[in-house]
Amino acid sequence: MWHGRKRHRLGVKTQHRKALLRNLVRGLALNRRIMTTLARAKETSRLADKMVTLAKKGTLAARRQLIRHLASPEVAHILMEEVAPHFKERNGGYTRVLKCHDRPGDGALAALVEFTVPIARPEKKTRKAKKAKKPEPEKKEAEKKEAKRQEAEKKEEKRQTEKQEAEKKAVKDTKEKTGPAKESDKEETEKRGGFLSKLRKFLKGD
Known part of the structure; x- marks a missing residue:
């Protein structure tokens, strides 16, 4: 109560x-x-x-x-x-x-x-300047991915260049090997062609 x-x-x-x-x-x-x-x-x-x-x-x-x-x-x-x-x-x-x-x-x-007695109020603490923020994890991941992509592109370009050089070298070697054979075949063809042409001329009465 x-x-x-x-x-x-x-x-x-x-x-x-x-x-x-x-x-x-x-x-x-x-x-x-x-x-x-x-x-x-x-x-x-x-x-x-x-x-x-x-x-x-x-x-x-x-x-x-x-x-x-x-x-x-x-x-x-x-x-x-x-x-x-x-x-x-x-x-x-x-x-x-x-x-x-x-x-x-x-x-x-x-x-x-x-x-009843004046009491000073405590001063407010001033906030310190914030330090520069560190790069965020997402930004770091994006940078890593970009670096990996560029590295992969460089490797691919290098591989393509090596492949083209190997192909050129192979073609060159093939030409060097097959060159004399082709010349002998040409001579034989000319010889055969020369006999037939002479025969045609003889039959025609030229």
């Missing part, structure tokens, strides 16, 4: 409310100030003060409790190392709520939650 409790329900169920306040406290630790509705701001301020008090202990058990409540080792580290040292001599009142304007849209009264 909810009897005798003075906290606001915020119009949501228990699990939703716990998650909501946890996220608001985490945002406060990371950004040093947040803007929300007045009711949520009051509950966030209350929980944030408890977390800072816990962080001031500086023990391992306190760190683990912060991680359990906020579900973030990063925020626990920020509270213990960056926020708590500013409140060593203070026993409470680590945050404050400042009323602002009505929120456009639903008209809810907005409020600002911030730490």
Whole structure:
């Protein structure tokens, strides 16, 4: 039952409310100030003060409790190392709520939650220039295939050249071998042709 409790329900169920306040406290630790509705701001301020008090202990058990409540080792580290040292001599009142304007849209009264002591926000780390990308595997494969193709073409051209030279050499050798035989055949043909031609002339009476 909810009897005798003075906290606001915020119009949501228990699990939703716990998650909501946890996220608001985490945002406060990371950004040093947040803007929300007045009711949520009051509950966030209350929980944030408890977390800072816990962080001031500086023990391992306190760190683990912060991680359990906020579900973030990063925020626990920020509270213990960056926020708590500013409140060593203070026993409470680590945050404050400042009323602002009505929120456009639903008209809810907005409020600002911030730490009572100015705490510098950490500088954002600049990204280093990216190194030149290495050639992709696909590009490497394409280059290898192209090199293989060119090498195969060269081998084919060399083989064709050698084949043509071998054919020319074979034809030349054949001509050299068959040359004298052809000349003797020609002489015999001329002799035979000469006898027949003489016979024809004799028969014709030339």
